[in-house]
Amino acid sequence: MSMAPQELEKSASKYAAAAIKADSQGAIGMAITDYQNASETLMKLIRLYPTSTLNKIYMQGYKKYQERIKALRETRGADIEPVVDPNASPDEQRKSLARTQPHKDEGDLEDLLMKEKPDVKWSEVIGLDDAKGALRESIVYPSKRPDLFPLGWPRGMLLYGPPGTGKTMLAAATANELDGYFINVDAASMMSKWLGEAEKNVSKLFKMARKYNEREGKPVILFIDEVDSLLGDRNSEVGGEIRAKNQFLSELDGVNGKGKDTMMYVIGATNKPWSLDEPFLRRFQKRIYVSLPNQEARQKLFKQYTEPLKKSSRFNLITIARQFDGYSASDIKDVCQGAQLLVVNELFKSLNYHEPINGEIAQDPREITMADFKDIKAKRKPSVSIENIRAYHKWSEAFGAL
Numbered sequence: 001m002s003m004a005p006q007e008l009e010k011s012a013s014k015y016a017a018a019a020i021k022a023d024s025q026g027a028i029g030m031a032i033t034d035y036q037n038a039s040e041t042l043m044k045l046i047r048l049y050p051t052s053t054l055n056k057i058y059m060q061g062y063k064k065y066q067e068r069i070k071a072l073r074e075t076r077g078a079d080i081e082p083v084v085d086p087n088a089s090p091d092e093q094r095k096s097l098a099r100t101q102p103h104k105d106e107g108d109l110e111d112l113l114m115k116e117k118p119d120v121k122w123s124e125v126i127g128l129d130d131a132k133g134a135l136r137e138s139i140v141y142p143s144k145r146p147d148l149f150p151l152g153w154p155r156g157m158l159l160y161g162p163p164g165t166g167k168t169m170l171a172a173a174t175a176n177e178l179d180g181y182f183i184n185v186d187a188a189s190m191m192s193k194w195l196g197e198a199e200k201n202v203s204k205l206f207k208m209a210r211k212y213n214e215r216e217g218k219p220v221i222l223f224i225d226e227v228d229s230l231l232g233d234r235n236s237e238v239g240g241e242i243r244a245k246n247q248f249l250s251e252l253d254g255v256n257g258k259g260k261d262t263m264m265y266v267i268g269a270t271n272k273p274w275s276l277d278e279p280f281l282r283r284f285q286k287r288i289y290v291s292l293p294n295q296e297a298r299q300k301l302f303k304q305y306t307e308p309l310k311k312s313s314r315f316n317l318i319t320i321a322r323q324f325d326g327y328s329a330s331d332i333k334d335v336c337q338g339a340q341l342l343v344v345n346e347l348f349k350s351l352n353y354h355e356p357i358n359g360e361i362a363q364d365p366r367e368i369t370m371a372d373f374k375d376i377k378a379k380r381k382p383s384v385s386i387e388n389i390r391a392y393h394k395w396s397e398a399f400g401a402l
C-alpha cells in the first residue's frame, strides 16, 4: 500500500480532533468547518480506495460527523450551550466528548476479517515452486500427519517479494488445501486509529484464531497482509505502534510455544522485508521469497490469461514471455486484459459508438496480434524496478530461510 491512504487518514483524524476540540469549547462555526473537512477527507478515502476493508469504519465516522454538523447547525441560531460545559466536572466533560470521538467501540475488527475458505488451488498459482514446496512441508504435511513430526514444525512464515507476484494467492491456496479456517487480515487496517487501539486489535485477532482452533480442532491460518505496517511509520512518534508490535511478538511466541500438535499458523506477507527488525524475523522461522515469474512461469501465465482470447495464428508464447521479462504475474494479467480491451475498443469505434447503440452487436473484434502486445508493452512499464529486485535479492541472501 502506498503512503497516500495513511496520509489521508491522518489528516481526517487531525480535522476530527480539531472539530471535537472546537465543539467542546462551543466554537460552533469552527467545529462545523472541521467536521466537514473530516467528513470530506473520509469520503475521499472511500472513493480513492473503494476496496479498503476500512471503508465501513470510515463511513461510520462520516455519518457521525454529518449528524453532528446537522445538530450544530440547527442549534446555532438558538444560541445554545456548548456541547461540553466548561464548568462541568472533568469526568462529565470527558463523557460528553466521548459522544463525538471517532469510533470508540464502534469499529469492529471481526467485521473486517475474511474467514471463508478461499477458492484458490495450487495449480492456479503459477511458478513459485520453492515457495509452494516450503508451504506444503511446513503446513500441509504436518496437518495431515502430525505423528511424523516428533520435533514439531514451524508455525510462523513470512512471504516477501514485489507486489503482484502471488503472496496472497499462495496463502489462500495453502488454506484451501487444509480443511480449516483462513483468517485474512490487513495489518494496516489493524493499525488504523479508526478501528480503536492497535494493541487491543492484535490481541483480539489472536484470541479469535485460538477460539476457532479450539472450537473444532481444525487448523487455522492467520494471514496477515502488509505485516510491516505493524512496525509503524518510523517518522511518526506514535507510542501505540510500539505496543502493538510487542503484543504481536508475544502472541507469536504463544503460537510457537503451544502444544506441539496445535494447528495454528501465522503467515505474514510484505513488500518491504527490510523494514522488519530482528525480533520480528526470528519469530518467522520460514522466510520465503515470492519472486517475479521466470521465463517458464511467464509462458504459463500468458497461456493461462490469453486462453479465452482470440489470437492470431502467429501468436507465440515463448517470444511473448521473453518480451515481458521483468513483469510481475499481475502485470501480465493486466497486459492480457489490455490486449483484449484494445481490440474491443477498435470494434466499438468502428461502429461509430458515440451514436446510440441500437440492438445487438453482431460483429466480433479482430484477432489479437503480436504487434498489439508490443504496443501495450511500450505504454506499460513493469511495476517493479530493477533496483527494487536487487534489493530483494540482497535481503534474501542475508535473511531468507526456506
Ligand SMILES: Nc1ncnc2c1ncn2[C@@H]1O[C@H](COP(=O)(O)OP(=O)(O)OP(=O)(O)O)[C@@H](O)[C@H]1O
Binding pocket: 124, 125, 126, 127, 128, 161, 162, 163, 164, 165, 166, 167, 168, 169, 170, 270, 271, 290, 301, 329, 330, 331, 333
Ligand atoms: N503466481 C501467480 N500465478 C497466477 N496468477 C498470479 C500469480 N501471482 C499473481 N497473480 C495474479 O495477480 C493477482 C494479484 O496477486 P496477489 O494478490 O496474490 O499478489 P501479491 O503478491 O499478494 O501482491 P501484493 O504484494 O500487492 O499484495 C492475482 O489475483 C492473480 O490474478
Ligand SMILES: [Mg+2]
Binding pocket: 167, 168, 169, 225, 269
Ligand atoms: Mg497481496
